[in-house]
Amino acid sequence: MKLAELKDLLLSDWERYTRLGEKLGCEQMIINALTGKNHAASFLFWWRIASSCRRRTPLGFVAHFMTDRIGRKYGIQIPIGTKIGRAFYIGHGIGIVINGNTTIGDNCSISQFLTIGSNKGTPARIGNNVYIGPNVCLVEDVVIGNNAKIGAGAVVVKDIPANATAVGNPARIIIKQTEL
Known part of the structure; x- marks a missing residue:
């Protein structure tokens, strides 16, 4: 998956959660994913990245780890x-x-x-x-x-x-x- 396609998917999901989409921007989306203010949005953020990255890359490893961690915590x-x-x-x-x-x-x-x-x-x-x-x-x-x-x-x-x-x-x- 290309980076532009991943960004589009992430922002489209983020817009559903915030109703503001691009106005809050990528930085706020990443902060939300790292702080876990909304665990469902955070899970989806990491899940999208894990689905687009190989597990062996540093980002892929972190995304798989976070998806697994949040997924286990909330079922x-x-x-x-x-x-x-x-x-x-x-x-x-x-x-x-x-x-x-x-x-x-x-x-x-x-x-x-x-x-x-x-x-x-x-x-x-x-x-x-x-x-x-x-x-x-x-x-x-x-x-x-x-x-x-x-x-x-x-x-x-x-x-x-x-x-x-x-x-x-x-x-x-x-x-x-x-x-x-």
């Missing part, structure tokens, strides 16, 4: 190299387990106690602009469409179409909006 398990798009947001980052083969689109938000799992190696594929509430389980090979919302406590075992809101165990669609 965040997102394997290095998982495909996650721009402007990712982890709200209340604790108790998060995501399968390494998961694909997550741009502008997605996840909440605490999320599990995206797979016993067969085919985990969820999540579209753009998706919100996933707390205590949600995405089981096996499901596709979550763009602009979908998944309510708290849902267990998703079937695909959720674009622009839909799903809740319950098993998850069922309660609102499906058409695209404009």
Whole structure:
């Protein structure tokens, strides 16, 4: 990954956390990551770097170490190299387990106690602009469409179409909006 691409990913994530993006700049983002004022943002910062650097480089070693340290402390398990798009947001980052083969689109938000799992190696594929509430389980090979919302406590075992809101165990669609 090129440095410009990594910077773009980091700033897009940072903008989701601060709502100010470039105005606070890279320096403030790095200070936040080092001080750990927001552990989820700090984890994501180091995770992005670890996903783009080899472990043997000095920066890669530090990034892997910090990702592992923060991840263990707060129970965040997102394997290095998982495909996650721009402007990712982890709200209340604790108790998060995501399968390494998961694909997550741009502008997605996840909440605490999320599990995206797979016993067969085919985990969820999540579209753009998706919100996933707390205590949600995405089981096996499901596709979550763009602009979908998944309510708290849902267990998703079937695909959720674009622009839909799903809740319950098993998850069922309660609102499906058409695209404009």
